[in-house]
Amino acid sequence: EPEVTQTPSHQVTQMGQEVILRCVPISNHLYFYWYRQILGQKVEFLVSFYNNEISEKSEIFDDQFSVERPDGSNFTLKIRSTKLEDSAMYFCASSATGGFNEKLFFGSGTQLSVL
Amino acid sequence: KQEVTQIPAALSVPEGENLVLNCSFTDSAIYNLQWFRQDPGKGLTSLLLIQSSQREQTSGRLNASLDKSSGRSTLYIAASQPGDSATYLCAVPDSWGKLQFGAGTQVVVTP
Numbered sequence: 611e612p613e614v615t616q617t618p619s620h621q622v623t624q625m626g627q628e629v630i631l632r633c634v635p636i637s638n639h640l641y642f643y644w645y646r647q648i649l650g651q652k653v654e655f656l657v658s659f660y661n662n663e664i665s666e667k668s669e670i671f672d673d674q675f676s677v678e679r680p681d682g683s684n685f686t687l688k689i690r691s692t693k694l695e696d697s698a699m700y701f702c703a704s705s706a707t708g709g710f711n712e713k714l715f716f717g718s719g720t721q722l723s724v725l
Numbered sequence: 726k727q728e729v730t731q732i733p734a735a736l737s738v739p740e741g742e743n744l745v746l747n748c749s750f751t752d753s754a755i756y757n758l759q760w761f762r763q764d765p766g767k768g769l770t771s772l773l774l775i776q777s778s779q780r781e782q783t784s785g786r787l788n789a790s791l792d793k794s795s796g797r798s799t800l801y802i803a804a805s806q807p808g809d810s811a812t813y814l815c816a817v818p819d820s821w822g823k824l825q826f827g828a829g830t831q832v833v834v835t836p
Contacts, residue, residue: 614768616768641822643822643823645824651828652826652827652828652829653769653814653816653824653826654826655819655823655824655825658822658823665822666820666822666823668823699766701768701769703822705822708822710756710757710818711756711757711774711776713759713771713774714759714771714822714824715771716761716768716769716770716771717768718767718768719766719767719768721766
């Protein structure tokens, strides 16, 4: 079964450093998303992306965050200058057409630790 | 703003018992409700998506019911097995692809 792939599975970085989290969505999907889960908290939406543009973003997704689809297969989340509070599990997801009644398919996540 | 709540936060049952997991939401104008499974340190696996026009959705030992008017969904897992041990999350869409998640119910099935 097709799946969403995320790399790396774990990333450790120093505060203030830039990190790029990578995702390969399911190949025929058009809508892409990033979510995150801080330890012990709910999974929360960060951003949705379609047609090379951000469709929607949460208040968490400030100027320190950016997303990009650099080629036909990858989807990346960049955090420009990491803070301690950015430590979380980051999930990439994709859906075929973004419709309300479509399932979202999630990757296995990147655990980001900011020291 | 939609709020999603799951009770209980944790549940432990002996193998073979049926599991009943609850999810409630504050805004009944939902398009669907999705149930996910999360294993420790792992991603989210979609189990069932129940549309607003449906009252039930079944997959194998899993059955999800939806009562929009009362703002509730229930996930039933029949004849639980140790492999069912995981955290179960429910989520409803706020807008396209933007899911509001509950905090989850952590399930332990003991042999």
